[in-house]
Amino acid sequence: MRIVVTGAAGFVGSHLCERLLDDGHEVIGIDALIRDELQRIGVRNAEAAIAHPRFKLRTENLLSINWDDTLEDIDIVYHLAGIPGVRNSWGEDFGQYVINNIGATQRLLEACKGKKLKKFIFVSTSSVYGEKAGMVSEDAIPLPLSPYGVSKLTGEHLCRVYWHNEGVPVVILRYFTVYGPRQRSDMAFHRFIRQMLTNRPVTLYGDGTQSRDFTFVTDCAAATAAVAAAENVIGETINIGGKERASIMEVIQLLEKLTGRRVNIEHSGGLKGEPMHTWADISKAERLLGYKPKVGLEEGLRREIEYLTSRYLETE
Numbered sequence: 001m002r003i004v005v006t007g008a009a010g011f012v013g014s015h016l017c018e019r020l021l022d023d024g025h026e027v028i029g030i031d032a033l034i035r036d037e038l039q040r041i042g043v044r045n046a047e048a049a050i051a052h053p054r055f056k057l058r059t060e061n062l063l064s065i066n067w068d069d070t071l072e073d074i075d076i077v078y079h080l081a082g083i084p085g086v087r088n089s090w091g092e093d094f095g096q097y098v099i100n101n102i103g104a105t106q107r108l109l110e111a112c113k114g115k116k117l118k119k120f121i122f123v124s125t126s127s128v129y130g131e132k133a134g135m136v137s138e139d140a141i142p143l144p145l146s147p148y149g150v151s152k153l154t155g156e157h158l159c160r161v162y163w164h165n166e167g168v169p170v171v172i173l174r175y176f177t178v179y180g181p182r183q184r185s186d187m188a189f190h191r192f193i194r195q196m197l198t199n200r201p202v203t204l205y206g207d208g209t210q211s212r213d214f215t216f217v218t219d220c221a222a223a224t225a226a227v228a229a230a231e232n233v234i235g236e237t238i239n240i241g242g243k244e245r246a247s248i249m250e251v252i253q254l255l256e257k258l259t260g261r262r263v264n265i266e267h268s269g270g271l272k273g274e275p276m277h278t279w280a281d282i283s284k285a286e287r288l289l290g291y292k293p294k295v296g297l298e299e300g301l302r303r304e305i306e307y308l309t310s311r312y313l314e315t316e
Contacts, residue, residue: 241280
């Protein structure tokens with residue numbers, strides 16, 4: 001199949017492109033490299049995909065690209081592009097979330113009207129749920145705690161509007177705390193590992209008892225890629241979670257074990273806009289996508305440490 005992936009040079013997007021290529025698809029990746037970090041590193045995340053004969057990368061903005069030409073003869077669209085992050089979504093910065101998470105999504109959905117797409121997969125986030133007790137299924141009422149979560153939930157609503165009214169074959173995926181190689185530098189594990197390997201204090205938001213359902217990036221990419229061939233998924237919302245949960249303090253202890261380094265913790269404020277706990281019910285992903293996460297937390301952290309040591313810290 002011919003597939004478009006927006007956000008193809010990003011953390012999850014680059015892994016997804018590789019997985020889709022491994023599955024035999026032809027992939028057109030689109031990424032405007034809007035975020036500061038992507039402007040610095042360019043298309044490094046997508047190097048493996050770029051070297052593949054069935055991949056083409058277009059560095060164009062979703063708000064100005066000619067979608068009619070881009071979507072010609074396309075079977076599936078994966079829409080991952082957007083501005084991520086809870087802490088930066090407050091105040092004036094929210095304008096960028098409105099433009100890139102809401103406006104760009106609406107423009108793409110509008111372009112998909114009347115096209116012969118098999119599926120339009122919108123990647124959302126567990127941030128739409130807000131604070132929930134226990135395991136969370138897809139029918140839980142969304143109550144986001146941050147402007148970022150609001151922007152992604154708005155994207156979900158737009159998808160449903162275009163499915164019900166225009167027949168765009170939408171599938172919504174909600175990711176739970178993805179980590180691993182190529183993780184953004186503002187994300188907790190990346191920060192922790194960098195700080196530990198450079199003998200700096202670990203910056204901790206909250207008291208460390210907050211827990212997350214951590215999803216290794218190759219598991220996430222496998223689940224996302226599986227939507228391409230899945231049956232009876234149009235109109236569905238599906239959680240993509242990981243193999244195990246842990247508190248942030250338990251993660252820091254694992255990192256100490258894996259790096260052989262003790263850390264000093266520097267507390268830096270609370271959890272504004274973030275829930276204390278997340279826990280994904282992934283039974284629907286298991287049933288509809290055949291999803292079974294394979295990488296446990298310790299193994300996943302080891303792989304991220306190896307990646308950051310070889311690709312990031314050597315340049316300092």
